Amino acid sequence: MVRLVFHPLFFIPCFFATGPAMAQYRKMFEERRVIGQIFDRIEPVVETGAHGFFQLLHHQPIAFVLLALALGALIGKLNIKGISLGSTAGTLLVGIIISMSAEAIYGITYSIPGILSSFMLLLFMYALGLKVGPQFFSGLRKGGLAFMGIGIIVWVLNWVICYFGAMLVGLAPGYATGLISGSYTITAILGVGQGALSSGAYVPPVGMTIEEVGANMAAAYAISYVLSSIGIILLIRYLPRMFGRDAKADAIIAEAEYSGGAQHPVPGAPHALTMGFSPYDLRAFVVTHDKFDGRTLSQLAHDFPKVPILRVVRDGAILDLENDPVITRNDIVTVRANVHDLILEEDELIGPESDSSLARNVMLEVADIHVTSRAITGKTFEELARHGTAGVEVQALFRAGNELPVGPASTMLVGDVLRVTGPDIALKAAARHIGGHAILPTLKSEVLYLALAMLVGYLVGIVTVHISGIPFSLGTSAGCILAGVGVSYFRSRNPEFGGPVHEGARSFLQDFGLNAFVAVLSANVGPKVISALGGDTILWLALIGTVGALLPPFIAFWVGIKFFGLNSIIADGATTGGRNSTPGLNAIIEESGSSIAAVPYPVSYALTTVLALIGGYFSMILT
Template sequence: MEWIINQLRERPELAIFLTLFLGFWLGKLRIGKFSLGTVTSVLLVGVLVGQLKIDVPGPIKSVFFLLFLFAVGYKVGPQFFRGLKKDGLPQVGFAVLMCVSVLVVTWLLALVMGYNPGEAAGLLAGSQTISAVIGVAEDTMANMGLDEAQRQSYINIIPVSYAVTYVFGTAGSAWVLSSLGPKLLGGLEKVKAACKELEAKMGSSEADEPGFMHAARPVTFRAYKIENEWFKQGRRVIDLEMYFQKDGKRLFVERLRKQGVVRDVSPNTVLNIGDEVVLSGRREFVIGEEDWIGNEIQDAQLLDFPAETLPVTVTKKTFAGKTVANIRRHKFMHGVSIRSIKRAGIEIPVLAQTKLDAGDVIEVVGTKQEVESAAVQIGYVDRPTHQTDMIFVGLGILIGGLFGALSIHIGGVPISLSTSGGALIAGLFFGWLRSKHPTFGRIPEASLWVLNNVGLNMFIAVVGIAAGPSFVQGFRDVGLSLFIVGAIATTLPLIIGLLLAKYVFKFHPAIALGCCAGARTTTAALGAIQDAVESETPALGYTVTYAVGNTLLIIWGVAIVLMV
């Protein structure tokens, strides 16, 4: 054991990976629906490892933190700038006001309690579950000309305050928005009814099926033998497809076996009793058609044809601003279904009246030929790849860091966004640029996950290890009172946000709940809300406010230090 401890001290990189291993493992453990989460678990494990008095070089922490912030900006950039358009301005205005209420409430509580800048920054980071504030606040303190011992004491107390307030920040925000939120908006049953009404309104279309498609209900291909007397005189493929559309079902005939010969079909191909056909469409529509057409058959040869799922990035020059119903009406969508829509990494309901934005990634499913033909009409075919455009990432962080390093002096105190704030702003711009010109700057979803999660948690691991020796004493100093103050700092802005959404902005209840979760950047709360109201429509209000909230709350890490 002594040898292992010495190795960790001599090779601090191993201590970081020990922290990540144990932190990610602990973060996956659940008691009922509660878990500490990865970030808090990594921090606490880092504190334990830090008791061994391990010295970690500074640049490691900064490098990974800059990667994390750039990835955050890249992810939300398209929605951040999309919100500045006319139809997005109400949600932007709401997010700004709610984020201002977060800052003001936290600042007032810090003043009342007499907290120093480190305690205030930790309170903001934990109560609002915005871990990046830790790094931004540290960078700000480094540029304020503080005495080194004082600065270090402030920095050491930030993770302590964060850890104390984070638990309620996560669980409390989910509870407030999913349980208290619907009551403030008129009652749970009323909100449920409003969500169903919104689904019906957005799904209603003479040419398209109502409702939305879950990823759990993918497009499927099934084969049937025609036995119904409806086909006695022969029916064209287009007649059968139009028959399905009368019931609001988008089902397509993809293939046919006639007199033992397998062939492709055209709209005027005639179907007769005894023929075998392959239908494609949403699973809930295809399953059960044997009761009408005939028995389902299992035929490997008939079903052995290329089908494809393609992710497509919507561009400004194609269908940005158009509805799902508008896309479905085009001839190139024959045989093609929209499986999912992702906006800023968040899945939104595939409703007929859902409007698409530049940068949205939609998955289209169908036969290989039909899908590829439709994909080029919709936008840029974003074929899966493992390669990240590191030229794009490296240049973005460099430019952002240089911009953030610029400072102005107020009262002899240098004030700047810091390199971390600059990296975030650069990520916003480069992410928006990628949505306009998707031919370059690709960061695959898996790579984005690594930059986000590994980048942040590598930073948090170093923070925990560095704070370890002073953590226990710091925890005694802040005491139980900080937990209570953190609960107030979590709850008050959420209540203010709900009241603003209802009485000032007059949002639909589903949109109001989604906007509050987005402005607080709490995806866990969005899931809790959707479970409570039994609808996915709150996601429609989440993306724009999430982009604004992610940006402002991180920048508040600079503001809270300067204000206190």
């Protein structure tokens, strides 16, 4: 605790001081007053020990979130016989334990503003959309009906288990709706149920008030929400393993299937501009042969297109290649070509090899170039290599977002995107010739595109249509993931549009966003669990809620791989979308080492969100 004390004697000299002394006292007083205002804003911690610790977390919610993130990540790494919680489930568990302990032992109720968790969840969804955008539409074409079928199976089974389960054991009105809401982890279902109460669509039985029904809904929601949130993460994570599938191997197969056989990430996608393995190498030679001596750089590029010259060193200085210099004897030239060709041929063609560090120290980069010049439409790569693109090597060719085979006879069209490697000067020269500009890797943030895209997705998501008193909307989470999908999809055809995505930044947004959302959620849910404890009712709520949360996705996954013939990772992504479990999606992404599970997720997610709200409304009025 910080305590600021003002001694009364401090003010005595002020009454007798004049001139400069008075000004000095006034300055001292103003400084102390400002300091006092600062410390007045810090909530005091008046207790010591554990009580003081929990009180500190109550007054400083950011400290609670950071502590839950740190301990959750630590616990999530623990591996017992091949099974681990993962960072998301670990954070949720730690946060609930802390908030429940504070409530049960010291009567401290944590409540963190929901805007923080909502914003973090939207960041996660947008970052995920950026990752899977190029594969999303091909996923719809390949298995859209299967994805929707899996979502419907999850929804129907969940509603039947929760509604009829509550009826069979004789639970009071409100519990069934709360169970559906909590086991489905859709808080909006509570709002739909409350709307049925306030509108008079459901009238409580004699002797029971609307407030009591609402309390029953909240209690069932709290118990089932906590259990289902942890359970679904573990279930989704290990579903492929339960059915004898290798998650990582199946993810690789799914990525190949949904990428259409492409070997390189599409323009604008994560890792698109990562320099990978290449059979081409750099070598430096001293010019001694007549075929090189006295020829200009452009002439050599025309005669030897497969062996581009990247640098010329003369008398210890690097020549400017843009001036098309004439190569003379004893110049050192740096060439790039297939290692096999360099070893067997070039020593005899150019001259002896040089170990000059000035000649060999050429930084190679990878870039995407959007073809905009109609003058080169229809030209082959072989023709291109002879005119204006010396020094670059084509890695991949993309047309309408799809990768095409690359060979000497491959032709280019306006709108194509070339992925090339080479030194910076050669990349820029090639871009000018093709009509575009080189899109190079960057560490710059894309806050402008992120904010605008998320804003559009958010506004689309909050658009609500009421039909018979039931609100229908896409939802802000679905809106933001589709915004990310749209940006990524557009970039695959127009890499200049805010690209490229820096994978480190995108991955951080994805991981931190979801785990911070879960940390805030755990703080707010924990106290509700305490209030719902007591009697046999809690046992039935725990049992029905857990079964309703886990059995439907288990069956839907089985249907997905057995009847629809889906890849296990794709079926898992559709299943967790049908269960509306974003943490579950993150769990299978971690387990498989791939984001391909997110391809079917928005399809089943959007469908079951609407169905779950309808089901929640009818579970209330039919009680």
